[in-house]
Amino acid sequence: MPENQHEDPFEDRFAAALRNTGHSFRSDDPAALVGRGEVRGRRKQLLRRTAVLGGMTGVALVGVGATLLLPSGGHDPRRTSAAAGPAATASSSAASPSPAETFTGDDMLRALKELLPRGTYSEEEAQGTGSAMPPNARLVFDDGQGAAALGLSVDRMDPGGEQAAQWTTCPDKKIVAYDDCTSATRPDGSRLMVLRGYEYPDRRVDTKWWNAELVTPDGVHVTLSEWNAPAQKDAPVSRPQPPLSVEQLEDVVTAEVWKRVAAAMPRSPEPSVTDEASPEGRPSGAIAKTLIGLLPENLKVTGRSGPGGEYAYLVVDDGKGGSLVQINVQPGMSDMAGMLFGDDAEELADGRLVTTRQSPGEKGAEGVVMWTVDTLRPDGLRVVVSAFNTPAQHQDATRDTPALTMEQLREIALSTMWDAGV
Template sequence: MSGQDEFEDDLLHAMTRTGEGFRPDQAPLAAGGLARGRRRWRRRSAAAVVSGAAALALVGTGAVYLSGGAGDSRTGTALTAAASGSGAAAASGTAGAASPTASPTASPSASQAVISGDEVLATLRSLLPKGQVTEGKGRGTDDPELRGAFAGADLVLDDGQGKSRVQIGIQKHRKGQSQPRTCPADLKVNRIDSCAVTKLPDGSELVLNQGHEYSDNRADTKEWFAALTGPDGREIMLSEWNSPQEKGAPDSRPNPPLTLDQLKAVVTDKSWDRTVAALQYDGVDNAAQASGMTLEDRQAALGKLLPAGVTVTGITGNEIFADVRLAQGAVTGSLVLRLQKVEPGDKSTEQLFEGSTALPDGSRLKLYGAGSTDAKRPPTADVLRGDGLRVMVAQGSTGKPVLTLDQLKAIASSPLWKAGK
């Protein structure tokens, strides 16, 4: 199985595991949506910045927040040329002592700029309080593993009161793809001392949180963070700990070094504008691949294609994917419908349809599930038409199976599905 096949397999399973959600690190996190989202985001950021597991930052729909919020007098100082030499050479030094050399200014080609990991690290260092910086690492838009969709930095800061791990991650989402943030209803369950979500004058959403690394009291290490989501799709998350490591190290100070106001100042600083402009949007560009059929259009088409006695009781989703709830008498089930325009000659799609069956109208068909060559996947019919429309219909995981593989094939191969509307 090719890497693209594996990706599609994972994606299909993710779409059909409706209601299962994500498995948090600890059961108490179930009560805190913000805590779950923060941990998922931080794990993804840490993987990208430190370990190189960039796929975690790219494969998911991801969520990220940013915005050119209210900067301070240091605006632009972080845009000084990134420290020359390797990231290791930039790992030691004094934070908060930005060089007075001229900083680059935004240009019409700023969106085409390349931001190095050294520059991301230098930007973060210039916005932190003065202190000794060690273990500095940065990853920029020039990192081939990240494909320009993530930038971040990770370092240890000692301001004279003890060492603290500080980490920042930056991504950019298309409209409608950012996840709204809320504070848990029960802060105590999640070991959160304070949490607030505010709207800034420019429309950005800012989360400020003071909590602990573990909600189950296994350790007292504190994590404070600021998460900023901006109207331009930016998402910046800055985390700090009162320990040189987020996990597995003794606490080195009573609290992390930055106050909530300082965390806010860093994530809202205009110095990040250059990085945000250089970032590629993460996730799938649904608008570019949308068929033009609304959820209502898709529900109406399904109503004509479902076998007698099977009805649609609900439909939710986006421009490409729809989760459809079905009923057949007292039996309830579900299916996943994917409707997507594919660019001619798209190599990844061509790989997916290798070995496909040719239909009379020239479309290509792949079947998965029981009765097919790949019985491990849920029953699925995947059709690629000559006009570039891809129609995939898969059995969902909620309820009981309502449709056979042949019925899924009949739905997916129907001419009722429209492209280019």
């Protein structure tokens, strides 16, 4: 991103880890890897969830530049007081944590279990505050009605920045399919979003994914996810709904213990960075504004995304029906060139790389096609534009082809307007 101009330790550490590992990653399906339409929004969502739930998926998602990750029965699941912390510091005040306080992986699991209803646990895994990754806990929980995967992670961000606003704002249904979502400011000034959606936008498997995102006035960011299956993917649905209600999700994610966890996180990591152009300074909402200015005159804009740092979408209509257009503008992507651009990529005289794809859209969406032009400047700026023959990519096609031709997408992606940082 960053969508703000403040230090974000989680983004720095996680991005560095992904970049360092990403050099050796290879995908069997590069088009699927880099051709996702929801360029940045879903990438952030998936990075967060894979950071909690583990696995190599998070590494793969670096290349998706197209679009962030886990038996003390008788406790009240609605409680919001501090859960069990480290044994050596259990008596310390949640309001004034000791600077020396640390949380191990076992502490994270213990704290999460203290906030859950009575049940049994399996497949427990966690990381504490001493890791390069954000502290997190994940387990399979069974309250007697079926096993369910749960995952929680804690990090920090600028509470007044665009990133915090995006995490706590309900997504546009043109991009993400879900049943219900609420976003509100709590009495203490925290922003809380609770979303009840699905693991697969096309609903090809009825795995439900419910998610709570909290950002406090002090910049503590807590993510809690649950499923109605014992694993995020590739596991049979084990119960009709995830185990925690909306109210229980809220109570777990707002527990005071997570503020203590955030206070114990290291403040000044040494991320691996390059000397390439920084994304800082790009005005909020500038991507969508620039994209509108580059559209052919015959297109009418009927819908658009809100403010965003690197990602934007429009719904356009040429008189033949709505067509979704999405763009991602990412600085610092030179080190991913080998993954994103194969031997068949075109190299222009000025060193810019260009690759094009015409592929099926979201699985389960009838007749949807996605046309993509992906470009990389010598200074590391990547601009990738996709267009669909539907106004919402997880819905069936409403027209034969996208409203923009491949040549028009190419002109947009290669426009010098992106080099100007607007």
